[in-house]
Amino acid sequence: MIIRLIATLGLALSFAAASPQMARADAGDFIGGAVVGGVVGYAIGKDQQRKKARTTTTTRTYRQGIPSTSQGAQTQTALNYFGYNAGRVDGQVGRGTRSAIERYQASMGYPVNGYDFQPYQRDFLMQAYYWGTSGGQATTQLSGQPLLMAYRRQVQTGTTVAAAPQAPAQTTPVATPQPSAPEADTTETASASLPSLFAGGTTGPSLANRCSAVMLQTSTNGGYTTLANMSDPDFALSEQFCLARSYAMARGEELMADVQGLTPDQVATQCEAFGNMLAPQVVSLSLSSKTDAETQMRKLALDSGLSPEDLAATSKVCLAMGYRQDNMDSAVGSALMLVAMGEPAYGELIGHHLREGFGVQERRDLAMQWYDASLSALDAGSQAVFLPSQSDRPQLLRTAMTAAQ
Numbered sequence: 001m002i003i004r005l006i007a008t009l010g011l012a013l014s015f016a017a018a019s020p021q022m023a024r025a026d027a028g029d030f031i032g033g034a035v036v037g038g039v040v041g042y043a044i045g046k047d048q049q050r051k052k053a054r055t056t057t058t059t060r061t062y063r064q065g066i067p068s069t070s071q072g073a074q075t076q077t078a079l080n081y082f083g084y085n086a087g088r089v090d091g092q093v094g095r096g097t098r099s100a101i102e103r104y105q106a107s108m109g110y111p112v113n114g115y116d117f118q119p120y121q122r123d124f125l126m127q128a129y130y131w132g133t134s135g136g137q138a139t140t141q142l143s144g145q146p147l148l149m150a151y152r153r154q155v156q157t158g159t160t161v162a163a164a165p166q167a168p169a170q171t172t173p174v175a176t177p178q179p180s181a182p183e184a185d186t187t188e189t190a191s192a193s194l195p196s197l198f199a200g201g202t203t204g205p206s207l208a209n210r211c212s213a214v215m216l217q218t219s220t221n222g223g224y225t226t227l228a229n230m231s232d233p234d235f236a237l238s239e240q241f242c243l244a245r246s247y248a249m250a251r252g253e254e255l256m257a258d259v260q261g262l263t264p265d266q267v268a269t270q271c272e273a274f275g276n277m278l279a280p281q282v283v284s285l286s287l288s289s290k291t292d293a294e295t296q297m298r299k300l301a302l303d304s305g306l307s308p309e310d311l312a313a314t315s316k317v318c319l320a321m322g323y324r325q326d327n328m329d330s331a332v333g334s335a336l337m338l339v340a341m342g343e344p345a346y347g348e349l350i351g352h353h354l355r356e357g358f359g360v361q362e363r364r365d366l367a368m369q370w371y372d373a374s375l376s377a378l379d380a381g382s383q384a385v386f387l388p389s390q391s392d393r394p395q396l397l398r399t400a401m402t403a404a405q
Contacts, residue, residue, distance in 0.1 A: 293336065364405075
């Protein structure tokens, strides 16, 4: 099987750029399908872009003195999506974008100041954008600001915020109980309960719904929990979980923009297959120590024959897609792969999943192993991947972890 996957990958790498039609989804060949040259070739593509930038004259017109950032572009995209008219998506947060931010703040009941766009305000905007583009708009048949308000109402009332269109529930007619009914019900219940032993994929509670509720509570509280005002360590950890999830999705959006020859739907299909292959490793997280779980994943990576760089690039894309689609096998499996490939900061995500039981069985004892290892790696100089500019975040996590035990 591994040989066939590697052979498929080789063909994809050879022809993906020249013939997008070759980049077809194949759930049986996760490596050959999920990476398809564009994803694993991300580093090469970025290097080529840098070389081109050094040797050619920039033709895009930028407003002098205003930096262009990926976060700015994401914000503009989301504001435009909900009808706040931030103008051209160029990543430069100027007067037009700040005016759009103020219109968004006013409609949400936030303090209106386009120069003071609080992280929780942006995070809620992005959560709503991911929901809307992942099926919320199709489900509600709304667009613009009404779609954003519908999302907020669903979060406030605790109703299900669908990540994708759902089939209408079937009405079961009431029938007179038969003697065999208890046995049938028992069997059906036992069968339906089996997936909970191997939680993952799209089963179980929705992390998207959970994070939407957390962001709304953060908004009510007036901002994220800090070391100075922390009164509920469990909620503080949930906030940091959802914040890390948002950063992972934003990072994946950047990477997906460089994938050539694949539509977002095709990438989602390949990442679903990626998650299916990693599902056994996800299951082991609730049953094994951190060391054993990493060892199993490294063995899988070695057997694939692919470089750590290729697997890491794929995992970052599929981590984002897993969170966006609420597919926990893809999200958790990708985070574990990143740790196994030498990026220990992603272990924080695994700690969060084990603490709250999303995609895995809840194991707070094992969660502490992942939290400790991730924070220790940061202390030793490992690169932070979530809010790297907030130097006090590791201490906030440590304090919350200790108090929540």
